[in-house]
Amino acid sequence: MTNISKDRPVSSQSAIEKMRAMIKPIIEKKIKPNAEMIDKTGQFPRENLLYLASEGWNSVTIPKEWGGLDFGYVGLSVAAEEIGKVDASTGLVYAMHVGAVQAIHIFGSQSQKERWLPKVREGYLGTLSISEKATGGHVWYNRSQAKNDGTEYIINAQKSFTTSGGQADFYIVQTRTAGSRDPKEHSSFIVDGHKDGIIAKPWKALGVRGNHSGPLTFENVRVSYQDLLPADGLDVLNGTGVAIGLNAVWLGVAQGALDAAVAHTTRTVHRDFNKSLADYGVIRQKLAEVKIRITGLRAWQLDLARRLDELRALNESSLPLASEIKEQKVQATELADFAARVAMDVAGGFGYVEGIFERIYRDARGGIPMAPSNNVAREQIGKELLSLPLELWEEGK
Structure with missing residues (x-):
C-alpha cells in the first residue's frame, strides 16, 4: 500500500486526494460489484469489510503500532464517503465499525488495546x-x-x-x-x-x-x-467520532445519486427532437443545485474532521464539536434524500423501475430517522440556541 507522506499533514489537499486514489480501486474491485446483490438479498457485506481490512482501511484511524493507517478522522471521512457513493449498507457498517474501534483506541486501557486492536487489522468487525x-x-x-x-x-x-x-x-x-x-x-x-x-x-x-x-x-x-x-459511557458515545463517519456516508450517497443522474442525463437522447436530457435547462439547474450543496457539505465535513483530529492530537475531548456534528447530521441526511429525489426525477420513468435510482432513493431515506432523528436533533439544536435546558433525563427513574 502507498504511504501518505508525513512531509505534509494528512489533512492537506494533496494527502486527501492521495487517500481517495488509494481506496477507489478497492471500492471498484470489491464493493461496487456487490452493491446490487446486497440490496436484493439483504446479505451482510462481510466480504466487503474483510477486503477493506486486508488493505488496512478498517484500522484507518488507529496508530501504526496497532496495525492502523493513522489517517485520523480525515481519512475516515474520505473512506466513508467513497464507500457511501456505491453502497450505503457497507458504508454504514464501516462507519459504525470505525466508531467502535475508536472507542477502544481513545478510552480503552492498554490491556484492552492489546487484546482487541490487532484483531481489527486481521478482520475483526465491531459496532456500537x-x-x-x-x-x-x-x-x-x-x-x-x-x-x-x-x-x-x-x-x-x-x-x-x-x-x-x-x-x-x-x-x-x-x-x-x-x-x-x-x-x-x-x-x-x-x-x-x-x-x-x-x-x-x-x-x-x-x-x-x-x-x-x-x-x-x-x-x-x-x-x-x-x-x-x-x-463514562456518555463520554464514549460522544467521543468515538462515529457520527462524523456516518455523515460522510450520507455525503457519499448524495454524490452517488448525482453521479448516476449525470450519467443518465448525458447518455439519454430523445430521438424525436434529437436532444439529450442535458439540453434541458430545468434538468441542468436541478443537478446544479445538488452539486452546489454537495460541495458545501464536503468542505464542512473535512473541516470538522480536521478539527476532531486536532483535538485528538492534543488529547482533548471532542465534546465541544458534538453540537456542530449533530447539525451536520441533519444537513447530510437531508442532502442525501434531496439528491436521491432529484436523481429519480431526472431519470423519469427509468428512475421508478427497479435499479440504481430506486435503490439509492430507498437507501437515502435511512439517515433521517437514524438516531438522533432529525426531529430530535432540531429540537436539541433549537433549545441550545435559545439557552434552554435539554432535559435529557427524568430524575429518579
Whole structure:
C-alpha cells in the first residue's frame, strides 16, 4: 500500500486526494460489484469489510503500532464517503465499525488495546449497541443497567437498532452503571460478539438492506471486569467520532445519486427532437443545485474532521464539536434524500423501475430517522440556541 507522506499533514489537499486514489480501486474491485446483490438479498457485506481490512482501511484511524493507517478522522471521512457513493449498507457498517474501534483506541486501557486492536487489522468487525426500545431515539437515556456479579458484569438489555447486529465480532454496549441510581451515569463494555445470550432479530427494511440494524437482545451476557471501558459511557458515545463517519456516508450517497443522474442525463437522447436530457435547462439547474450543496457539505465535513483530529492530537475531548456534528447530521441526511429525489426525477420513468435510482432513493431515506432523528436533533439544536435546558433525563427513574 502507498504511504501518505508525513512531509505534509494528512489533512492537506494533496494527502486527501492521495487517500481517495488509494481506496477507489478497492471500492471498484470489491464493493461496487456487490452493491446490487446486497440490496436484493439483504446479505451482510462481510466480504466487503474483510477486503477493506486486508488493505488496512478498517484500522484507518488507529496508530501504526496497532496495525492502523493513522489517517485520523480525515481519512475516515474520505473512506466513508467513497464507500457511501456505491453502497450505503457497507458504508454504514464501516462507519459504525470505525466508531467502535475508536472507542477502544481513545478510552480503552492498554490491556484492552492489546487484546482487541490487532484483531481489527486481521478482520475483526465491531459496532456500537446503544439505542433501546424503551427510549427510542433518545440514545443517551438507557433503561438497561448492568449488574455487578463479583468478577463479572451481567448485561440484560433490549437494544432497538444495532448496525451489524448478530454479525459483529465485538460490540461496544452502553448501559446504566451497575449499582447507580443516577440516570446520568453510564458504562460501556466491550462484549465479545460470539458469546451466548446475544440474540439478533432479522433485519428487513425499505433500504440499506445489508447493514442488519435490527433489534439485539442481551440475555444474561457475562462480561469480565477487564472489558469495562475505563470512562463514562456518555463520554464514549460522544467521543468515538462515529457520527462524523456516518455523515460522510450520507455525503457519499448524495454524490452517488448525482453521479448516476449525470450519467443518465448525458447518455439519454430523445430521438424525436434529437436532444439529450442535458439540453434541458430545468434538468441542468436541478443537478446544479445538488452539486452546489454537495460541495458545501464536503468542505464542512473535512473541516470538522480536521478539527476532531486536532483535538485528538492534543488529547482533548471532542465534546465541544458534538453540537456542530449533530447539525451536520441533519444537513447530510437531508442532502442525501434531496439528491436521491432529484436523481429519480431526472431519470423519469427509468428512475421508478427497479435499479440504481430506486435503490439509492430507498437507501437515502435511512439517515433521517437514524438516531438522533432529525426531529430530535432540531429540537436539541433549537433549545441550545435559545439557552434552554435539554432535559435529557427524568430524575429518579
